[in-house]
Amino acid sequence: MKTTNFTKMQGLGNDFIVLHGHDRLPEDAGALALRLCDRHFGVGADGLVFVLPSERADYTMRIINSDGTEAEQCGNAIRCAAKYIHDKGLVEQGRSHLTIETIGAGVQPVVLTFEEGRVTAVRVDMGEPVLGGLAVPTTVDAEKIVEYPLTVDGRELRFTAVSMGNPHCVIFVDDAPGEDLYAWGPKLETHELFPRKTNVEFVTVRSRGHADMRVWERGAGPTLACGTGACATLVAGVLNGVLDREAAVSLKGGDLLIEWNEEDNRVYMTGPAEFVFEGSF
Known part of the structure; x- marks a missing residue:
């Protein structure tokens, strides 16, 4: 054998x-x-x-x-x-x-x-982030999708869409560690706005150089960390004006240092x- x-x-x-x-x-x-x-x-x-x-x-x-x-x-x-x-x-x-x-x-x-x-x-x-709505992909034809409204089971949310080679739906909330991933993750992953499904990040900004993130990964469910999700979180934070271009992203399993370089437009993860x-x- x-x-x-x-x-x-x-x-x-x-x-x-x-x-x-x-x-x-x-x-x-x-x-x-x-x-x-x-x-x-x-x-x-x-x-x-x-x-x-x-x-x-x-x-x-x-x-x-x-x-x-x-x-x-x-x-x-x-x-x-x-x-x-x-x-x-x-x-x-x-x-x-x-x-x-x-x-x-x-x-x-x-x-x-x-x-x-x-x-x-x-x-x-990690390459350049993809921000075009159809390219992420979502069903929204827009140059960027920032704080776009989304309703799930009566809950009104706003998301920012980023692809880091895979799709991400980044949602800023008051208490990311307290979010029920099992309740909201599957519904957001398979929402009709995301034709190839999506990874879902709930994010709470602690300062311009630090954010907490919890993730529901497409195809895997809740995980202790997601590197592309941390990258998408930083990009979304910059687009929303709440994070600097270099910041620590704290996940359940630990911290990642993420940089979105302004000169080459590429995202670096350490x-x-x-x-x-x-x-x-």
Whole structure:
């Protein structure tokens, strides 16, 4: 019976099963993610990450959500993939600059920080935010969607739409940690305004340099952290005039430092990635 080795990793508690050794994404990747990501009968994870060959970058990352659907991009997963690629010796040791290709953002430059030869933090060029309503995508044909009205079950909300290679619905509220994600997340994810569904972020601004965020991830539900969601949060905060272009975004699993650079219009994310354990199936 053939066995496959895996590595369990996490970035601020957003956890992944990382696989390397395939030439391409397996046809049964969705079914495999459903089985392995199950927290009762499988390994347990928010997603399944494949580290694959690339013709344009050092490696390609493909991520399958725990519900079997594919995500275009994932900020916490790409940090985990970068640490995996370096610490597993897939590139020369001590190399601080890598490139990783994703289907949502193309080739993404990554900068590694080391302690005692191991990666402790990863800074990722997350690319330029997409703000056009139809491109995010939403069903609203507008150059930008900022504080757009949305009603769910009688609750009136306003959202800002941002794509970081995947769609985000950012909603500023008085108490983000107190929001009932299970009540509102599924309804917002599948709202008719979002033809490809959406990630949902509830955000409370604490200062111009700090925001609290809680996330319902498309295809995964509530997670402890979402890197692209933190990036979308900062962009939305700038568009709404409540955050500076560099700020800390606090998630349930910890903090990410996000910068939306005014000169190149690109968003940069810095945060940790850690190994949890290894195994085989």
